[in-house]
Amino acid sequence: xxxxxxxxxxxxxxxxxxxxxxxxxxxxxxxxxxxxxxxxxxxxxxxxxxxxxxxxxxxxxxxxxxxxxxxxxxxxxxxxxxxxxxxxxxxxxxxxxxxxxxxxxxxxxxxxxxxxxxxxxxxxxxxxxxxxxxxxxxxxxxxxxxxxxxxxxxxxxxxxxxxxxxxxxxxxxxxxxxxxxxxxxxxxxxxxxxxxxxxxxxxxxxxxxxxxxxxxxxxxxxxxxxxxxxxxxxxxxxxxxxxxxxxxxxxxxxxxxxxxxxxxxxxxxxxxxxxxxxxxxxxxxxxxxxxxxxxxxxxxxxxxxxxxxxxxxxxxxxxxxxxxxxxxxxxxxxxxxxxxxxxxxxxxxxxxxxxxxxxxxxxxxxxxxxxxxxxxxxxxxxxxxxxxxxxxxx
Amino acid sequence: xxxxxxxxxxxxxxxxxxxxxxxxxxxxxxxxxxxxxxxxxxxxxxxxxxxxxxxxxxxxxxxxxxxxxxxxxxxxxxxxxxxxxxxxxxxxxxxxxxxxxxxxxxxxxxxxxxxxxxxxxxxxxxxxxxxxxxxxxxxxxxxxxxxxxxxxxxxxxxxxxxxxxxxxxxxxxxxxxxxxxxxxxxxxxxxxxxxxxxxxxxxxxxxxxxxxxxxxxxxxxxxxxxxxxxxxxxxxxxxxxxxxxxxxxxxxxxxxxxxxxxxxxxxxxxxxxxxxxxxxxxxxxxxxxxxxxxxxxxxxxxxxxxxxxxxxxxxxxxxxxxxxxxxxxxxxxxxxxxxxxxxxxxxxxxx
Numbered sequence: 001x002x003x004x005x006x007x008x009x010x011x012x013x014x015x016x017x018x019x020x021x022x023x024x025x026x027x028x029x030x031x032x033x034x035x036x037x038x039x040x041x042x043x044x045x046x047x048x049x050x051x052x053x054x055x056x057x058x059x060x061x062x063x064x065x066x067x068x069x070x071x072x073x074x075x076x077x078x079x080x081x082x083x084x085x086x087x088x089x090x091x092x093x094x095x096x097x098x099x100x101x102x103x104x105x106x107x108x109x110x111x112x113x114x115x116x117x118x119x120x121x122x123x124x125x126x127x128x129x130x131x132x133x134x135x136x137x138x139x140x141x142x143x144x145x146x147x148x149x150x151x152x153x154x155x156x157x158x159x160x161x162x163x164x165x166x167x168x169x170x171x172x173x174x175x176x177x178x179x180x181x182x183x184x185x186x187x188x189x190x191x192x193x194x195x196x197x198x199x200x201x202x203x204x205x206x207x208x209x210x211x212x213x214x215x216x217x218x219x220x221x222x223x224x225x226x227x228x229x230x231x232x233x234x235x236x237x238x239x240x241x242x243x244x245x246x247x248x249x250x251x252x253x254x255x256x257x258x259x260x261x262x263x264x265x266x267x268x269x270x271x272x273x274x275x276x277x278x279x280x281x282x283x284x285x286x287x288x289x290x291x292x293x294x295x296x297x298x299x300x301x302x303x304x305x306x307x308x309x310x311x312x313x314x315x316x317x318x319x320x321x322x323x324x325x326x327x328x329x330x331x332x333x334x335x336x337x338x339x340x341x342x343x344x345x346x347x348x349x350x351x352x353x354x355x356x357x358x359x360x361x362x363x364x365x366x367x368x369x370x371x372x373x374x375x376x377x378x379x380x381x382x383x384x385x386x387x388x389x390x391x392x393x394x
Numbered sequence: 395x396x397x398x399x400x401x402x403x404x405x406x407x408x409x410x411x412x413x414x415x416x417x418x419x420x421x422x423x424x425x426x427x428x429x430x431x432x433x434x435x436x437x438x439x440x441x442x443x444x445x446x447x448x449x450x451x452x453x454x455x456x457x458x459x460x461x462x463x464x465x466x467x468x469x470x471x472x473x474x475x476x477x478x479x480x481x482x483x484x485x486x487x488x489x490x491x492x493x494x495x496x497x498x499x500x501x502x503x504x505x506x507x508x509x510x511x512x513x514x515x516x517x518x519x520x521x522x523x524x525x526x527x528x529x530x531x532x533x534x535x536x537x538x539x540x541x542x543x544x545x546x547x548x549x550x551x552x553x554x555x556x557x558x559x560x561x562x563x564x565x566x567x568x569x570x571x572x573x574x575x576x577x578x579x580x581x582x583x584x585x586x587x588x589x590x591x592x593x594x595x596x597x598x599x600x601x602x603x604x605x606x607x608x609x610x611x612x613x614x615x616x617x618x619x620x621x622x623x624x625x626x627x628x629x630x631x632x633x634x635x636x637x638x639x640x641x642x643x644x645x646x647x648x649x650x651x652x653x654x655x656x657x658x659x660x661x662x663x664x665x666x667x668x669x670x671x672x673x674x675x676x677x678x679x680x681x682x683x684x685x686x687x688x689x690x691x692x693x694x695x696x697x698x699x700x701x702x703x704x705x706x707x708x709x710x711x712x713x714x715x716x717x718x719x720x721x722x723x724x725x726x727x728x729x730x731x732x733x734x735x736x737x738x739x740x741x742x743x744x745x
Contacts, residue, residue, distance in 0.1 A: 236587065236625065271578075271638025276587070280626045281633030284692040289620060342633040343692045 038066035041257050045069045048108040048133070050096070050125065051115035052088075053080040055211045056139065059249030060112055061088060067253060074103060074125075075115075096121035097171055103128035110135040110256040117176045117183055119190040120169040126194035135259060136195040137252055140188050142205045142265060142327055143181040149320050153327040155203070155263045159185045188263075200255055202248070204266040205327065206313065209245035209345055210352035215364050217242055219312045219371030220282050221350040222364045227288035231377045233311035234297040236276025239325040240313050243268045244345045251337045260335055267329035268339045275314055281342040285350065295384050303380045310372040397421045397607060400459040400484070402447070402476065403466035404440075405432040407562045408490065408555075411600030412463055413440060419604060426454060426476075427466075447472035448522055454479035461486040461607040468527040468534055470541040471520040477545035486610055487546040488603055491539050491554045493616060494532045499670050505677040506554070506614045510536040539614075551606055553599070556618030556676060557662065560596040560694055561701035566713050568593060570661045570720030571631050572699040573713050578637030582726045584660035585646045587625035590674035591662050594619050595694045602686045615681040619688050621674055624663055630691040634699065644733045652729050659721040 047064055051057045052073040061084055064071050072090040085091065092102035096115065103125065111133050116122055122138070129136075145153050146160040160181035162168055168186045176183065191199045208217030215222075223230060248266050255264075279292060297307075297316055307315045315324040329337065353361065367373040372380075399416055403409045404425040413436055416423050424441040436442070443453040447466065454476065462484050467473055473489070480487075495510040511532035513519050519537045527534055542550045559568030566573075575581060599617055632639050646656075646665035656664045664673045678686065702710065716722045721729075 269638060270636070271640065273638075276625060277629040277632055280629035281692075283626065284630030284633050284695070285690050287688060287690045339636055341636050343696070346633070347692070 038063065041067040041069065043257075045109040045256060046072075046107070047253075047256065048072045048074060048103075048106070048111045048129075050074050050111065050113045051079075052112075053083045054114065055209075055213075056207060056245050056249050056252075057112075057114050058083065058211060059209075059246045060114070060253055063246075063250045064253050067257070069253070072106070072108070074100075096124055098124075100124050100128050105132075107132045109133070110137060112252055112256070113138045113191070116187050117180065118169075118171060119183060119187040120171055122187050122190040122194060123169065126190075130194050133195070133198075135198050135200070135256060135261075136191055137200040137202065137255060138188060138191045139252070140184045140201050140203045141181070142203050142267065144185045144188070144203060145327075146181070148324045149322045151323040151326045153265070153323050155265055155331060162186050198261065200261050201263040202252060202255070202266050202332075203264065204243050204248050205268075206242045207245050207248060208242045208349065210348050212245065212349070213360070213369070215370040216308070216312045217345075218349050218353055219364055219367070220279060221285070221346045222353055222361070223371065223374075224279070224283050224290060225286045225288055225350060226365060226374070227286075227290040229381060230279075230290055230292050231311075231372065231381055232279055232292040232294045233275065233300065233305075233307070233314040234294065234316070236274055236279075236292075236294055238275045238314065238317045240273055240275045240278050241267050241269070241325045241327065242313060244340050247337065247339050251332065251335075254336055258336070262331075264332040264335060264337075265327055265329045266332050266337060267327050269342070270329075270333060270339050272326075273342075278313065278342065282346040285343050285347045293381060293384070295380070299384060299387065300380070303383060305372065305380060309370055310367060312370050397460040398424070398458075399604075399607065400424045400426060400454075400457070400462045400480075402426050402462065402464045403431075404463075405435045406465065407564075408558060408596050408600050408603075409463075409465050410435065410562060411560075411597045412465075412604060415597075415601045416604050419608070421604070424457070424459070426451075447475055449475075451475050451479055456483075458483040460484070461488065461610075463603060463607070464489045464542070467538050468531070469520075469522060470534060470538045471522055473538050473541040473545065474520065477541075481545050484546065484549070486549050486551070486607060486612075487542055488551040488553060488607060489539060489542045490603075491535045491552050492532070493554050493556045493618065493676055495536045495539070495554060496676075497532060499673040500668060501672045502675040503677045504672050506616055506680055510539070513537050549612070551612050552614040553603060553606075553617045554615065555594050555599055556616075557593040558596050558599060559593045559698065561697050563596065563698070564705075564709070564718075566719040567657070567661045568694075569698055569702055569713060570716065571628060572634070572695045573702055573710075574720065575628065575631045575639045576635045576637055576699055577714065578635075578639050580727075580730055581628070581639045581641050582654075582660075582721065582730055583624070583628055583641040583643045584649060584654075584656065584663040585624065585643065585665050587623060587643055589624045589663060589665060590621045591624050591627050592618050592621050592674040592676060593662060595689050598686065598688050602681070602684075605685055609685075611684055613680075613684075615684060615686075616676050616678050617681050617686060618676050618678050620678070621676075622691075627662060627691065631695045634692050634696045642730055642733065644729065648733060648736070649729070652732060654721060654725075654729055658719060659716065659725075661719045 047069050049057055049060055052061055052075055061071055071088040073088055074092040074094060076095050077093045094100050094102040144159045146158050150157060162179060162182040166179055188201050206216060212218055243266055251266060305311060315321040364371055365374050399421050401409055401412055404413055404427060413423055417439060424443060426443040426445060428446050429444050445451050445453040462480060496508050497511045513533045517530055539552050557567060563569055594617055628641060664670050712718060
């Protein structure tokens with residue numbers, strides 16, 4: 001099986017030949033044909049990645065291998081079976097819910113824990129790993145912050161507490177979404193307890209890029225590439241934040257190399273970006289004629305349009321979500337977090353999107369997972385014009 | 395089917411893109427120029443004829459071509475001079491004119507039927523005085539269009555581009571923006587984010603002209619991209635950089651009172667006014683119907699920036715300082731500070 005990058009490269013080449021991916025999309029900056037060389041790390045690490053085949057994981061695997069590290073995966077071998085077969089040193093099969101025996105007796109320089117939503121998973125892995133690893137890097141989330149109205153949330157801002165009546169070691173699937181932030185906080189604490197003094201917590205915001213099947217960013221490149229009149233949320237000057245999965249993954253591996261401990265918000269872009277800059281920036285990578293119509297939030301709300309779910313990436317920049325897109329990542333930037341250009345993120349995401357099964361590509365324009373159904377979009381725009389016309393006549 | 399193409403010029407800005415695209419499409423290419431702009435730029439790849447449209451076109455004597463692409467002409471005499479040899483020996487003449495042939499920029503969406511600038515009665519249309527090319531630019535180009543039609547009746551295509559942008563453009567009239575935005579910091583942005591802008595990538599123009607030759611499409615075409623808001627241009631340029639530029643949009647009248655001129659200091663931008671309401675909203679429907687396509691802005695911006703980084707140090711510095719087009723950083727900072735001060739004192743404006 002070809003690896004993901006080969007797969008994408010082939011797909012792009014084929015797509016180009018079929019006219020699906022115009023070569024003009026890439027210009028001189030084709031991210032697949034001209035991959036930037038990755039220099040080797042000063043010392044090779046023996047890395048265990050929990051998960052590794054989802055979204056952030058594959059980017060960590062590829063970057064770690066390119067840096068000259070030895071990579072072992074532990075997962076159920078179910079998300080993308082044998083995705084890295086032959087590429088990684090070892091593939092250990094098990095389940096963080098109930099079977100971590102494959103980790104028994106193994107030793108690692110560093111563990112990257114991607115999949116954990118339940119503190120019990122940290123505990124279960126620690127039964128084998130505790131005392132056998134020198135560094136534990138836990139991928140948490142900015143959803144740990146309990147008050148998203150605060151502008152400039154940093155690593156010391158207040159975090160969510162698990163309600164007293166919830167067992168912190170619950171394995172009830174519904175709890176994972178119901179108490180998402182609080183369980184991640186509790187999992188962070190479990191990490192600190194199991195690996196005192198040798199743990200790192202990374203808290204990414206919205207992770208975007210290739211392999212993201214939540215469509216929360218992908219919606220915009222896909223929708224904008226479809227062209228026409230595009231409903232845009234509220235005002236172009238509203239703030240937005242996101243992190244390219246590759247920037248996150250590469251930063252995680254470099255934290256391992258630097259043995260950097262502590263907690264880091266991992267958020268992009270480096271300097272403030274408005275939702276207008278984001279949407280026009282995405283449009284700049286497409287060749288499809290289109291234009292944005294910015295409709296004020298109160299009207300969208302009346303129409304049943306929801307932030308994040310329908311108008312992805314965007315959150316109202318006031319009230320309970322005033323700080324949602326204005327969190328602080330200064331600490332991570334000082335520790336070496338770097339950022340790709342938006343054009344790179346958007347292009348690579350769109351190129352990957354075009355390799356998805358046809359059904360997934362169609363679903364995105366119906367807003368099936370996230371995003372807005374194009375039919376509904378047209379209705380909302382028509383209603384907006386009708387209202388504007390009424391106001392004009394009144 | 396391969397064509398035998400003569401390109402007048404061919405080593406400036408649009409020309410090299412035509413040459414490369416034509417060769418890639420399998421055509422035979424001959425260049426006629428002074429061999430001065432970029433000497434032997436395509437040596438070994440094309441036939442090179444050396445001469446001067448002002449005074450010596452003898453190298454064209456006895457040659458026949460399927461099609462001529464006339465890029466450099468600003469003086470009608472150049473068309474006439476070349477025609478001394480080419481008349482009767484070519485099948486198709488494609489002339490690069492300009493949207494500057496239109497004297498009236500006051501109405502949006504004007505198409506190719508709009509009137510062109512007449513030659514003033516006291517000016518010899520066949521003048522070879524160089525200053526006349528600038529002073530009567532629109533009229534000279536209009537008259538050159540007519541000159542082409544006189545020599546090659548029924549065989550002429552007139553292409554009227556808007557602002558041509560991309561790699562090899564040394565006028566900085568677009569290049570300023572990607573370069574400035576790539577430098578990061580606080581960027582002075584002109585007028586309102588929704589002010590219209592219109593341009594064309596030299597490669598889109600060049601490639602389309604070759605396709606016009608292949609299909610022997612005759613007629614007159616406005617060759618310009620879609621009208622896009624200024625914010626699309628500036629934010630699109632930001633998207634290809636990682637410098638995190640921040641934009642401050644300053645109203646047109648404030649810029650005017652601070653000596654910041656549209657186009658010259660704020661490239662691409664021409665503010666809305668009675669006189670210029672149609673400047674950035676030229677109708678391009680006929681060209682689009684005839685196959686004109688547009689690269690994504692990100693590609694134009696990236697390639698322009700990549701090319702800019704290969705320019706001699708002095709040119710790069712000149713761009714950064716706004717010497718040819720664009721605004722000097724010190725002046726930019728001064729205007730931004732003045733605008734900030736005005737906002738701080740509660741000064742309201744017209745937006």
